[in-house]
Amino acid sequence: MKKAATVYRMVTPDHLCPWGVKAKDLLQRKGYEVEDHHLESMEANEAYKEKHGYEETPQVFIGDDRYNYDELREKFGMKQDPKQGETYQPVVAVFAVAFAMALTTCWAMRGGLDAIRVIELFIAFSMGVLGILKLQDLLGFSTGFVQYDLLARKYVPYSYVYPYIEAGGGALMIAGLFTWVVAPIVLIASGIGAISIIKAVYVEKRDLNCACVGGGSSVPLGFISLSENLMMIAMSVWMMVKA
Known part of the structure; x- marks a missing residue:
């Protein structure tokens, strides 16, 4: 029936x-x-x-x-729509797509895969996409960012500048342009970000959402969020060494 x-x-x-x-x-x-x-x-x-x-x-x-x-x-045994509560899905989606773009871009440019170039492109693309997500709602991003970033808490306008540093740094790092200007700025910003997350999460044990994918995010502030800053630090140092 x-x-x-x-x-x-x-x-x-x-x-x-x-x-x-x-x-x-x-x-x-x-x-x-x-x-x-x-x-x-x-x-x-x-x-x-x-x-x-x-x-x-x-x-x-x-x-x-x-x-x-x-x-x-x-x-029918399905989860709520839209998904409720904390989730790492936005960050995982960004990293997965950025990695796929890095692989295909490297293949298109060189006719094959170069591990170092793939990693460079992966980090740069990730920075660009994460920067876009922040820039689409600067006010919302700022509200979340000032809750844990040490510099933004002291000087709020910095929270409106950070997404431009990340997105612009990623774009310029793809081509290796203005390395000795871009890399130190990104290194300082990401270094402060990493220290801020370590202090908020691992020292103060605060339960916060990360602003890494923009305002209103339900991504927990923690190691996945810290990885964004660690990748930017690594990319900055590598670009300066390479230059």
Whole structure:
């Protein structure tokens, strides 16, 4: 017998409820035949919730059981959407993509893989991407950064400059331009950052989120965050030695 479910979701000319779309898709992927009811205005949506005493839509009915979207995911053994709580996923995604870009760029430039050049490009690309993530919301980044960076806590405007140092340093390091200007600046900034994280996490034992991927991040401040600064330190020193 075909499994059946009923969904009540908001579908208006101005708004398509994303959780409703996802609920219907999830049911269909699980093999359910979906009876799809549209609430075609904000007024209709509010009236439906008020009439039945619901706090939200979509509402999903499977037999005698009722679910909201989060409960439906839980029924199928899935995590919350969006993911809640601390996660290293943003940093892992940046490093994974940067490494893939480093491999393909090295191959395109040299017709093969050079381990040292791949590492150089990986760090430089990582710096660039992490800088972009910070620059997309400077105010949000600054709010998180001043909670632990020693220099930013003393001089707040530095928190607005740091993302430019990181992104600009990464871009210039790709081509090895202005090494004796760029590398020392990046070395100082990343050195202060590393000391700040060690002090906040390992000395003071503070439970903070890292601003490494921008404001509002749920990435825990810790070793993964420290790795960003350690890579920048290593790249700065290597570029100066190489020059």
